[in-house]
Amino acid sequence: xxxxxxxxxxxxxxxxxxxxxxxxxxxxxxxxxxxxxxxxxxxxxxxxxxxxxxxxxxxxxxxxxxxxxxxxxxxxxxxxxxxxxxxxxxxxxxxxxxxxxxxxxxxxxxxxxxxxxxxxxxxxxxxxxxxxxxxxxxxxxxxxxxxxxxxxxxxxxxxxxxxxxxxxxxxxxxxxxxxxxxxxxxxxxxxxxxxxxxxxxxxxxxxxxxxxxxxxxxxxxxxxxxxxxxxxxxxxxxxxxxxxxxxxxxxxxxxxxxxxxxxxxxxxxxxxxxxxxxxxxxxxxxxxxxxxxxxxxxxxxxxxxxxxxxxxxxxxxxxxxxxxxxxxxxxxxxxxxxxxxxxxxxxxxxxxxxxxxxxxxxxxxxxxxxxxxxxxxxxxxxxxxxxxxxxxxxxxxxxxxxxxxxxxxxxxxxxxxxxxxxxxxxxxxxxxxxxxxxxxxxxxxxxxxxxxxxxxxxxxxxxxxxxxxxxxxxxxxxxxxxxxxxxxxxxxxxxxxxxxxxxxxxxxxxxxxxxxxxxxxx
Amino acid sequence: xxxxxxxxxxxxxxxxxxxxxxxxxxxxxxxxxxxxxxxxxxxxxxxxxxxxxxxxxxxxxxxxxxxxxxxxxxxxxxxxxxxxxxxxxxxxxxxxxxxxxxxxxxxxxxxxxxxxxxxxxxxxxxxxxxxxxxxxxxxxxxxxxxxxxxxxxxxxxxxxxxxxxxxxxxxxxxxxxxxxxxxxxxxxxxxxxxxxxxxxxxxxxxxxxxxxxxxxxxxxxxxxxxxxxxxxxxxxxxxxxxxxxxxxxxxxxxxxxxxxxxxxxxxxxxxxxxxxxxxxxxxxxxxxxxxxxxxxxxxxxxxxxxxxxx
Numbered sequence: 001x002x003x004x005x006x007x008x009x010x011x012x013x014x015x016x017x018x019x020x021x022x023x024x025x026x027x028x029x030x031x032x033x034x035x036x037x038x039x040x041x042x043x044x045x046x047x048x049x050x051x052x053x054x055x056x057x058x059x060x061x062x063x064x065x066x067x068x069x070x071x072x073x074x075x076x077x078x079x080x081x082x083x084x085x086x087x088x089x090x091x092x093x094x095x096x097x098x099x100x101x102x103x104x105x106x107x108x109x110x111x112x113x114x115x116x117x118x119x120x121x122x123x124x125x126x127x128x129x130x131x132x133x134x135x136x137x138x139x140x141x142x143x144x145x146x147x148x149x150x151x152x153x154x155x156x157x158x159x160x161x162x163x164x165x166x167x168x169x170x171x172x173x174x175x176x177x178x179x180x181x182x183x184x185x186x187x188x189x190x191x192x193x194x195x196x197x198x199x200x201x202x203x204x205x206x207x208x209x210x211x212x213x214x215x216x217x218x219x220x221x222x223x224x225x226x227x228x229x230x231x232x233x234x235x236x237x238x239x240x241x242x243x244x245x246x247x248x249x250x251x252x253x254x255x256x257x258x259x260x261x262x263x264x265x266x267x268x269x270x271x272x273x274x275x276x277x278x279x280x281x282x283x284x285x286x287x288x289x290x291x292x293x294x295x296x297x298x299x300x301x302x303x304x305x306x307x308x309x310x311x312x313x314x315x316x317x318x319x320x321x322x323x324x325x326x327x328x329x330x331x332x333x334x335x336x337x338x339x340x341x342x343x344x345x346x347x348x349x350x351x352x353x354x355x356x357x358x359x360x361x362x363x364x365x366x367x368x369x370x371x372x373x374x375x376x377x378x379x380x381x382x383x384x385x386x387x388x389x390x391x392x393x394x395x396x397x398x399x400x401x402x403x404x405x406x407x408x409x410x411x412x413x414x415x416x417x418x419x420x421x422x423x424x425x426x427x428x429x430x431x432x433x434x435x436x437x438x439x440x441x442x443x444x445x446x447x448x449x450x451x452x453x454x455x456x457x458x459x460x461x462x463x464x465x466x467x468x469x470x471x472x473x474x475x476x477x478x479x480x481x482x483x484x485x486x487x488x489x490x491x492x493x494x495x496x497x498x499x500x501x502x503x504x505x506x507x508x509x510x511x512x513x514x515x516x517x518x519x520x521x522x
Numbered sequence: 523x524x525x526x527x528x529x530x531x532x533x534x535x536x537x538x539x540x541x542x543x544x545x546x547x548x549x550x551x552x553x554x555x556x557x558x559x560x561x562x563x564x565x566x567x568x569x570x571x572x573x574x575x576x577x578x579x580x581x582x583x584x585x586x587x588x589x590x591x592x593x594x595x596x597x598x599x600x601x602x603x604x605x606x607x608x609x610x611x612x613x614x615x616x617x618x619x620x621x622x623x624x625x626x627x628x629x630x631x632x633x634x635x636x637x638x639x640x641x642x643x644x645x646x647x648x649x650x651x652x653x654x655x656x657x658x659x660x661x662x663x664x665x666x667x668x669x670x671x672x673x674x675x676x677x678x679x680x681x682x683x684x685x686x687x688x689x690x691x692x693x694x695x696x697x698x699x700x701x702x703x704x705x706x707x708x709x710x711x712x713x714x715x716x717x718x719x720x721x722x723x724x725x726x727x728x729x730x731x732x733x734x735x736x737x738x739x740x741x742x743x744x745x746x747x748x749x750x751x752x753x754x755x756x757x758x759x760x761x762x763x764x765x766x767x768x769x770x771x772x773x774x775x776x777x778x779x780x781x782x783x784x785x786x787x788x789x790x791x792x793x794x795x796x797x798x799x800x801x802x803x804x805x806x807x808x809x810x811x812x813x814x815x816x817x818x819x820x821x822x823x824x825x826x827x828x829x830x831x832x
Contacts, residue, residue, distance in 0.1 A: 061703070061829065082705030097700040099693050101816050110693050111704030114686050144816055158704070 010073055012037045012166050012197040013058065013089075018067035020053050022405065027053035028064070029221035035166070035214075040188055040198040042208040042230065044242055045218035046437025048407030051201045052094065054218065055168050058199075059091035060084030071166070085111065090159025091168040096151050100144035104137055108157050130157055133190055148175040149183075156187065167191065168199045173207055174435065177297060185211035205235040217241040242438065252470055253449045259288030260323075262457035263309070263340075263426045268318035270308045278304035280481035281318065286426065286457040291448065293472030293489070294461045297501050301481035302461045303345060306430045309459070310342045311335050312350075322426055336365060341424030343416055345431045345461075347408070351415045354404035358396050359385040361403045362418055392417030393443070409440035416444055420451065427451055430461045445471060465497065479503045527783065531776055532660040539765075539772030540664070540671040541729050545750035546757070546764050547671075547678055548722025552598075553754055554682060555715030556695035556822040559601050560616030562723050563747025564623020569594040569724025571631040574731035574738040578640035586641060587667070587728050594724020595717040597623055602716035606709055609826035620747070628740040639736045643667055643729075665733040667725065674722065679761040691715055695820035698827035708827050723747065745794075746775070752801040758808065758818040771797040 013035040020028040028050045035041040045051045056062045058069060060078035069076045071087045078084045081091075098107050105123040123139040130137045135153045143151060152172060159167050169188075173181040188198045189211060200212055208215055209230055215238060217225040225241050263286040272278030278301045286292045296302055307313035309320055311332040319328050322338050330338070344350040352361045362385035363370055370380040385399055392413045396406060403411065416432065429448060433441040448458055448471060462468050468475055469489045477485040477500040485500035545562050552559045559565075573590030577583055601619050604610040646669075648662040682688040693701035694711040702708050726746075731738050749771055756771075757764030774797060778790045808817055 059703075080705070080707075081703045082707075085705050091703070093703070097697065097703040099696040099700050100821065101696055102689075102693070106689060107700075109686075110689060110701070111706065112686070117684050117686055117689055162705075 010037075011035060011070070012072060013199070014068075014070040015054065015058060016068040016070070018054060018057055018069075019065045020050075020057060020062055021065055026221055028057070028067075030067075031218060031221060031223045032226060033058075033216050033223065034227055035197050035199055036227075037197050038192050038195050039213040040192050040200055040211060041227070042212035042215040043199060043201045043218065044205075044208060044215055044238060046242055046409075046439065048220075048409060048437070049218040049242075050221035051218055052170055053221075055091065055170055055199065055201060058084065059089055059168055061091075082111075085162055085164070088163070088165035089168065090162055090164025090166070092152065092155040092159065092170065092172060094170040094174065096155055098143045098151055098154060101142060103140055103142050104146070104154050104157075105139040107143055107154055108139075108161050111158070111162055126157065126161070129160060133160060134187055149177065149180040152176065152184070160191075164196070166197045166199065168201070170201045171435075172200070173202065173204060181207060205239055208238065209235050239438065253452060255473075256289060256453075258290035258473065259455060261285045261287050262323050263459060264319075264321045264324075265309065266319045268305070268308060268320060269316045270304050270313055271316055272301075272304050277316075278481050279308055279315075282478075282481075282483055284459075284476060284483060286459050288425075288455045288457055289452055290473045291452050291458040291460055291471050293468035293475045294459065294478050294483075295463075295465055295468050295475060295497060295501060296478035297463070300478050302478055303430070304481075305478070306342070306344070306428055306461060309428055310340065310344075336422075339423075339425035341419035341422065341427040343412075343419055343427065343429040343432045345434070347411050347415055348404065352403050352411060355402050357401060358389070358394075358399040358403050358406075358414065362388050362414065365418060366422060388414060388417045388421060391421070392447075409436045412436060412440065412444060416447060420447060424456060426457045426459070428459045428461075431463065432460070433462070433464070433467060441467075465494065469494075477501055527780070529656065529659050531773075531780055532656075533663070534776035534780075535769060535773040536660060536664060537668060537734060537772070538775040539769040540668040541726055541734065542746060542750050542753055542772055542775075543675060543765055543768035544667070544671045544726035544729065545723045545747060546753040546768060547675055547761065548594075548719035548726075549750055550719075550754045550757070550759055550761065550764055551678060551682075551691075551722075552715050552719030553823055554695045554759060554820055555691050555712045556698060556820055556825065556827075557602070557605055557712050557716050557719075558612045558616060558824045559598065559619070559716060559719055560613060560751060561598070561601050561619025561623060561747075562719075562750050563743055563745065564620040564627075565594045565597050565720050565723035566623075566727035566730075566743045566747045566750075567627035568597045568623045569727030570731045570742055571627040571634070571727075571738055572724070573728030574639065574736075575631065575634050576640075577642075577732060578634060578637065581641050583641040583643045583732055586732055587643065587725060590724045590728030590732075591721040592724070594727065595721040598716050598720020598723070599713065601720075602713045605826065606712040606716065609828055612824050612826075624741070624743075631738045631740070634738045635740065637738070639732065641732070642736045643733045645733075665729065667729045667733060670725075675761050675765055682761070687711075692820070694827075695822055698822050698825070699829075702827070702829060712827075723750070726750070749775075749797050752797055755808075755819075756797075756801045756804045758804070759820065760818070770800070 011034050015033040018028045018031045031050060031054050043051050053062060057064045060081040060083050069078065071089065076087055105126045108126045109122050126139040135157060137150060137153050143154060172184060176184060192198055202208055212230050214227045215230050216223060216227055217238065265282060265284045268279055268282045269277065270279040282305060284292065294302055304313055308315045311330060315328060319326060321327060322340055325338055327335050327338060348354050359382050363381045367376065370377050370384060382399060389396060394410050394413045396410065433444050436444065452458055460471060472489050475487040475489050475492065476483050477497060479501060480503060487497055545566055549559060549562055569590040572593035573586045576589040577586035601615050604615040605612045643665050645663050645665050652658040652662040682692060690701055690706040691711050694708050698708045727743060730742055735742065753764055753767045753771055756767040774793055778793050781788055781790050
């Protein structure tokens, strides 16, 4: 069942001159790619560089406007994902294509041929396949009960089940913990060693240098460097190719004394979606001109904490106040008026309405200012939007087009711009730079630093420890709904923070600690 | 209440139950694939009139039934064209189909009103079994359509839960992009499911005009298509539970016409509300339960699928 068939030389995949246009956007402008058999090939690029589009062309999801697709020496014109699958191409999408109510085994065999569905038999076969590639899984569990890492393994199993010889992974590590990411790297290497080819889309350079053989770099829909040997090229060179200029990293902002407490949270508790305690007696204070970071592994109550502070989730105990005003029972609107800005984790959905136009999204918070009597004044709303777009360098097509067509970075610029332009006194920023390209990250980080300089209290929730260590004046670690440690980013050791993130708290902070005697680290 | 009238009530319960079950099964199959079709009432009306008129024309009840099934499927495919192929709003299209179907059935059936049936699907007497006291007259002296409804239910359950195409169909209703990425034709699966749904609604309508009534009159479906829609929710999209619900709701239909003869002082209007009240109760129970687990409704129900949408 190994992919190394009769022909062992020649590329597994060759894409030539691929063009793909969407309304108002050219996603691919003559991109090309060549992937050798038995190798792990990175496709690098910033958000909006056209990586996902190019891979969707290869996987038969999109039809290219122009260009050729060659797989194992044969030209193909895929019309559907089924055609690509038949040619041996399996894709693990960024948003998993899994049916939550189906079991692991049902999801794996969904695309397979055959008439009958014998549960026990397929569960055994899926378990055997998983064993062969070292993918731990439970075939009889429904997918909705699984963690993100487990779901990804199901996606990979799906492709292996269909005997995919070329596996495309679209930003596979975005949802994984660092340990899970390393494990994924090992699985991919086993697959490559067995003669299969892996295409790895990412913008995390340490992963690319960690487990890829070659890299192709895209910028603005074009290939700017093809099949570079990763080991000889180095991360710095790859990064500069991605952005087209040497990347500037944000430095630590200069220290300055914080002012009076603006956001005060005491004993705050809340339950999560599944009815279990998600936020457990959290105390925290953010002062004017201070960035307080919250670190933690995803799913330890950070999301719920943000929701309770911003009024999107009821609290079950405790108090939230802004500049001394109690907001515990206030509506999100009241909180906004009191000076609370919110950059939610879920940009398209909570932050922005995908089908509404850029103008409509820009005035969602402040529509009351663009009115005459009961009517909206279109000109005023459009002017407000144009100003935001200009000031926060949002790249858009027509301002009247649905916002869903914008790339992730531009969505975030508009969202952050909308929240910050109303001069909040407190900003809650959840994963504000996640999924953004290098320039987008710097832009957003600089904005947060500017807010800090202007005396705004910033609560920054991030899964990126580097970002927190760079930006935060104080760093809190959240685990299992509690604040389990407080660190000074200037002096804290990463390992100690890491230990706190998994719940092993040593005598390190002055926050409420909860030692776990059973699981002491070395 | 006499034994005979009680047997009559139970036999009518089974008969109305089968009527509702056919239509509800069809709707369930369609919804399992992700397409909500609120046009059941219209498809039933079209099945009823086309079956009746085909019986007048050809004199063969089986041919009439077949024509009713095909008519129902064809009407359903109008909905399929709008919702599956063009991605139109399913609620709007379904409601239009109901209005269109009822209107068109009334127009086509103008000359058939009041005429005696050209052929009927008469009840069959099962040898030996039909003589069993109570059970015989209730279960074994029914129209062949009743037994077909049971068989279709079993087949639907088997196909949905034990075959690959059933898995693919459910995937199209849970997550169309997943089914698509797995290499299944979402359009094909959904159109097929919609056609099956329409065919069964057509059969249900024909059961009225070829066996239960058997006559054609405008408005003969009398809202039973809507009960079938509610029944799918009541049965939590599971063929077995839908069958139980069909008997329960069929019982309310059977009782409605008999209340006065039984001398019970209870408003038949209140009784006809019962299926809907029970369905609302089930909806409440589902929402409370689904705090901890996914709702039994297909996750992509009512959502159009377009592949290249970003």
